[in-house]
Amino acid sequence: xxxxxxxxxxxxxxxxxxxxxxxxxxxxxxxxxxxxxxxxxxxxxxxxxxxxxxxxxxxxxxxxxxxxxxxxxxxxxxxxxxxxxxxxxxxxxxxxxxxxxxxxxxxxxxxxxxxx
Amino acid sequence: xxxxxxxxxxxxxxxxxxxxxxxxxxxxxxxxxxxxxxxxxxxxxxxxxxxxxxxxxxxxxxxxxxxxxxxxxxxxxxxxxxxxxxxxxxxxxxxxxxxxxxxxxxxxxxxxxxxx
Numbered sequence: 379x380x381x382x383x384x385x386x387x388x389x390x391x392x393x394x395x396x397x398x399x400x401x402x403x404x405x406x407x408x409x410x411x412x413x414x415x416x417x418x419x420x421x422x423x424x425x426x427x428x429x430x431x432x433x434x435x436x437x438x439x440x441x442x443x444x445x446x447x448x449x450x451x452x453x454x455x456x457x458x459x460x461x462x463x464x465x466x467x468x469x470x471x472x473x474x475x476x477x478x479x480x481x482x483x484x485x486x487x488x489x490x491x492x493x494x
Numbered sequence: 495x496x497x498x499x500x501x502x503x504x505x506x507x508x509x510x511x512x513x514x515x516x517x518x519x520x521x522x523x524x525x526x527x528x529x530x531x532x533x534x535x536x537x538x539x540x541x542x543x544x545x546x547x548x549x550x551x552x553x554x555x556x557x558x559x560x561x562x563x564x565x566x567x568x569x570x571x572x573x574x575x576x577x578x579x580x581x582x583x584x585x586x587x588x589x590x591x592x593x594x595x596x597x598x599x600x601x602x603x604x605x606x607x608x609x610x
Contacts, residue, residue: 411597420498420585420600421539434597466537475596483598485531485539 380405382471382486390492391459399454399489403471409433410452411483412444415466427452428475456491464493496521498588500601507576508609514561515571515604517586525591528562528569529598534582542584545569547591573606581608 383402391397403410409428413421426434427446441457450471456463467490470483497520507513519528530542545553545562552560557577561570573580583605587598 409596413598418602420587420602421598423597423599426596428596436597468539470539470598472596481596482529482541482544484541487536487538490537 384469384486388490392494395459396457401452401469407471409472409475411470412454413468459493498601500604502604504605506607512574517569519567519588527589529587530571531585532582576608578608
């Protein structure tokens with residue numbers, strides 16, 4: 379089975395632009411989470427969706443938004459890009475939400491966003 | 495709020511030897527999950543091992559084992575018979591077991607080098 383896939387792999391934008399990142403979960407997984415990983419740091423939680431509903435939001439500004447589609451894929455949108463938004467954006471999927479072992483998160487390869 | 499601390503920014507081990515990576519965490523919750531993830535230069539975050547806080551028995555996965563000390567809030571990872579492919583960033587992560595918090599809280603990571 380295919381793992382979590384993300385597109386694009388790399389992206390270069392300029393300040394003030396908007397960007398959309400995409401994620402497809404493992405087949406059968408219904409929960410998708412987004413994390414931001416700045417160079418040299420651990421990932422920071424941005425959003426979690428389950429069954430197309432937002433189930434959690436990290437401490438990020440309103441410029442960050444996301445949604446989950448009926449096929450459980452997800453998009454992360456970032457508006458008015460800042461230099462500090464440059465990071466690796468990771469998507470993770472899990473079978474369920476709020477359960478025991480079935481909500482273990484499996485990560486995709488990430489999208490490297492560079493803001494100039 | 496929960497926090498995860500990895501006090502060793504870098505570690506080095508000789509091939510075939512054993513190495514232990516440290517992780518401490520702070521929480522007021524009694525039920526939670528702990529994880530070790532591996533992130534090689536390819537960037538893909540890979541689950542290494544998982545521990546449920548209610549289980550007293552330490553988790554093991556082949557050459558990887560943990561020393562979980564709940565009272566001390568310590569969760570170290572032991573890698574036995576180290577291999578060149580073990581070289582990577584290792585992240586310790588925490589997740590609440592109850593409520594609506596499905597997100598992972600990561601430490602800053604430990605960079606492991608394996609010498610041939």
